[in-house]
Structures are given as structure tokens and as C-alpha cells.
């Protein structure tokens with residue numbers, strides 16, 4: 104049984120076995136969570152990402168997949184990089200967003216990570232509406248077959264935290 108917790112914080116300040124990065128397929132950094140993780144985590148993360156590009160992901164990490172690197176100077180053992188889908192109003196890409204959470208948990212299981220911190224994937228630069236992003240994130244984690252003990256959603260601001268809290272209440276067992 105996985106416990107789900109919500110915190111309002113900067114994910115780079117979290118302590119967890121694994122911290123999930125909302126990356127892009129280049130794995131070479133960007134803005135938002137990605138930029139913050141590389142800034143605070145230091146160059147060791149980028150060095151691992153470059154090695155992954157050179158070995159397994161010459162064409163980039165496909166959307167919906169996940170891969171782990173060192174966490175560098177972060178208070179974690181691993182960073183799990185996943186590539187969320189860009190939101191498109193006329194197309195249902197929710198399976199790809201769900202895949203980001205499921206694949207990140209699969210990688211966490213492979214690593215033996217007991218605690219995993221997630222940002223709200225795709226809800227920034229990639230434009231996914233927060234309410235729908237929260238619904239998909241919570242549903243996917245709640246129904247995932249994983250040995251991860253604790254999943255922590257780290258929400259950057261109060262509106263995002265409130266939206267996740269409302270969705271979590273809605274999906275509470277017994278309701």
C-alpha cells in the first residue's frame with residue numbers, strides 16, 4: 104500500500120530516495136523543475152544524462168518513459184527523469200501523462216527506492232491544466248502496482264496544492 108502525501112515546496116529541497124524530474128526528451132536540461140534540479144543538483148546529473156544520450160537514448164528519451172541518474176548534490180539518491188506530453192486541447196494525451204507516473208514508479212521499484220517525490224508533470228511549460236493533471240497523477244499512483252512506500256507530490260504554489268488536495272479528498276477510500 105503506497106501512502107500519498109502532498110506538500111507545498113520546492114522539489115529541490117525535498118529529501119527522498121528518488122526525486123522525479125519533469126524533463127524534456129533531450130535530457131540536457133531546461134527551465135522549470137528541470138532547470139532547478141540541474142542548478143541545485145550540480146553537474147553530476149548532467150554528466151549522467153549525457154552518458155545516457157550517448158548510450159541508450161541517442162534520439163532522446165521518448166515521451167512517457169523514465170530513466171534514473173545520480174541525484175548529485177540533492178538530498179536524494181536518484182533523480183528519475185521523465186518526459187511529460189505537451190498538452191493539446193484537441194487530442195487526448197492523458198495515457199502518456201499517466202505513463203510518466205507509472206514508468207517513474209517502475210524505475211523506482213527497480214532501484215529499490217522507498218520514497219519518491221513527484222512534481223506536477225506537464226503542468227508548467229507543457230501547459231496541462233492543473234486540475235486534470237492532478238486527477239491523472241493521483242489516479243495513476245493510487246492504482247499503481249509498486250513497492251514504493253511513500254509518494255510525495257511536491258506542489259510549487261498554493262493553488263496547485265489546493266487542487267491536488269481537493270482531488271485527493273475526492274478519491275479517498277470509502278468515499
Ligand code: AR6
Pocket residue numbers: 112113114115125126127132133134135136137138139187222223224225226227228229230231257258259263
Ligand atoms: N519544485 C516543485 N515544482 C515546481 C518547481 C520546483 N522547483 N518549479 C516549477 N514547478 P515545468 P513541464 C512546477 O514547466 O510542464 C522544462 O523546460 C510548475 O509550477 O517544470 O513538464 C523541461 O526541460 C508546474 O506546476 O514542467 C521541459 O522542456 C510543474 O512544476 C518542460 O519544461 C511542472 O512545470 C517540461 O514542462
